[in-house]
Amino acid sequence: MFGKFLAISCLLLVGSLLADDESGAIAAQKEVECCKRECNPSCATKGPCKKAECCLQNQSCKEKKPCKKKTCCRKEGSCCSPASQPSLPLCKDVTPSARGCTCKDGWVAFADFLWWQAGEEQGIRYAFNNSSEILDHGSIVTLDTSSDPGVRLGVGYNLNHDQWDLVGYWTYYHNSSTDSLSVPTNDVNLGLIPIFLNAVPFNVGFIKTVWKLNYNAFNVDLGRAFYVSNALALRPYISSETVWIHRWFAADAKSQNPGLPLLAIDTPGKYRTRIKYWGTGPRLGMNTKWYFGGTKFHFLSNLAFSLLYGKGKSHAMTSQAVNGIPDQTGVDLSEECWAVVPHMQLMLALGWEKCFCNDQFFTNFFVGWELNEFWHLASIMLPSGFSAAATSSGESIYMQGLTARIQCEF
Numbered sequence: 413m414f415g416k417f418l419a420i421s422c423l424l425l426v427g428s429l430l431a432d433d434e435s436g437a438i439a440a441q442k443e444v445e446c447c448k449r450e451c452n453p454s455c456a457t458k459g460p461c462k463k464a465e466c467c468l469q470n471q472s473c474k475e476k477k478p479c480k481k482k483t484c485c486r487k488e489g490s491c492c493s494p495a496s497q498p499s500l501p502l503c504k505d506v507t508p509s510a511r512g513c514t515c516k517d518g519w520v521a522f523a524d525f526l527w528w529q530a531g532e533e534q535g536i537r538y539a540f541n542n543s544s545e546i547l548d549h550g551s552i553v554t555l556d557t558s559s560d561p562g563v564r565l566g567v568g569y570n571l572n573h574d575q576w577d578l579v580g581y582w583t584y585y586h587n588s589s590t591d592s593l594s595v596p597t598n599d600v601n602l603g604l605i606p607i608f609l610n611a612v613p614f615n616v617g618f619i620k621t622v623w624k625l626n627y628n629a630f631n632v633d634l635g636r637a638f639y640v641s642n643a644l645a646l647r648p649y650i651s652s653e654t655v656w657i658h659r660w661f662a663a664d665a666k667s668q669n670p671g672l673p674l675l676a677i678d679t680p681g682k683y684r685t686r687i688k689y690w691g692t693g694p695r696l697g698m699n700t701k702w703y704f705g706g707t708k709f710h711f712l713s714n715l716a717f718s719l720l721y722g723k724g725k726s727h728a729m730t731s732q733a734v735n736g737i738p739d740q741t742g743v744d745l746s747e748e749c750w751a752v753v754p755h756m757q758l759m760l761a762l763g764w765e766k767c768f769c770n771d772q773f774f775t776n777f778f779v780g781w782e783l784n785e786f787w788h789l790a791s792i793m794l795p796s797g798f799s800a801a802a803t804s805s806g807e808s809i810y811m812q813g814l815t816a817r818i819q820c821e822f
Contacts, residue, residue: 507638509575510645512774512821513767517572520579520821526562528813530587530625538621538663539606555621557589559813576636583629585811592620606665608683618666626658643703651695653718659687681732689789691722691753708766712778714759721752758783774821782815
């Protein structure tokens with residue numbers, strides 16, 4: 413009897429030990445299942461994970477961190493990895509979206525501050541500085557342009573269709589530069605020869621010039637940002653571009669200095685020109701982002717080309733007095749033409765970005781250098797060989813300098 417009791421007790425003890433082992437195995441299996449899942453649930457379906465801990469997106473539970481009590485829940489269907497912590501998401505996309513922080517649709521808004529310098533590629537030439545008794549022995553004088561502020565404002569929408577985005581933006585920039593040059597009154601053999609006057613070249617003592625540029629552009633971009641590695645994102649886009657570029661140039665040659673040769677202008681001469689161009693056309697571009705080791709900082713670039721077809725108008729006039737008699741020689745010319753103008757845009761910058769409210773809000777800052785170059789625009793019409801014939805050839809203009817942006821997506 414005692415032997416039977418002892419045998420039954422041993423069987424119960426062994427069964428209890430086996431049951432404990434099985435319970436431990438089930439608990440371990442649940443923990444493994446918690447760590448293997450995607451870790452992107454809604455707050456109501458955290459499963460077997462502990463309540464005081466949350467899994468980071470696309471990471472194992474070994475890297476979990478305490479949940480914040482007031483942290484808002486990620487919406488169902490979100491599958492993008494945060495751009496501030498770039499990693500390929502668990503989506504099945506061939507090129508996973510690199511949009512801001514979330515795959516949901518929403519608004520995009522940004523504002524740029526521009527501090528640019530503008531000018532013409534070959535320089536704005538207005539005088540010849542005669543430095544000896546021999547004519548045409550000296551240097552060409554060009555106008556040094558200044559830097560002025562501008563602005564770029566944009567608004568767009570992140571689309572549901574394959575995570576594309578549609579953005580429209582307006583750019584405004586105005587530059588006004590002045591320059592002047594004079595020669596000493598006691599230098600008998602020195603003088604300035606204005607190249608914008610068409611009479612026999614005369615020396616003058618003082619020339620003042622003003623150059624202005626007014627630039628307006630409107631763009632509409634359609635693009636898609638996607639990851640090609642854990643630290644590199646691309647955004648190719650197609651765009652339409654319309655630009656208005658207006659330029660003014662004025663120069664005034666003042667009365668001669670007493671020490672200059674007798675063959676000189678003794679009353680002022682002046683030159684005025686106005687050049688307008690508007691054009692529209694297609695544009696292709698590529699944005700790139702290189703992230704620094706999973707941080708919120710990145711290096712970014714933008715390269716775009718467009719072909720603009722539009723109309724240019726030029727008007728130039730000179731008025732010159734000789735020997736005290738005003739308006740003895742002068743030119744009044746106008747020109748209109750249709751032309752294709754290539755436009756290149758290049759930008760290099762350093763940026764920082766951050767996601768808020770469990771990736772429901774995104775902000776981005778960057779500061780960099782930007783270059784805009786327009787080729788074969790109508791140039792300033794100047795007298796050719798100091799004669800009444802004027803020349804007007806294609807000229808490249810540029811705008812380059814600082815660009816700083818703040819951008820929000822919500």
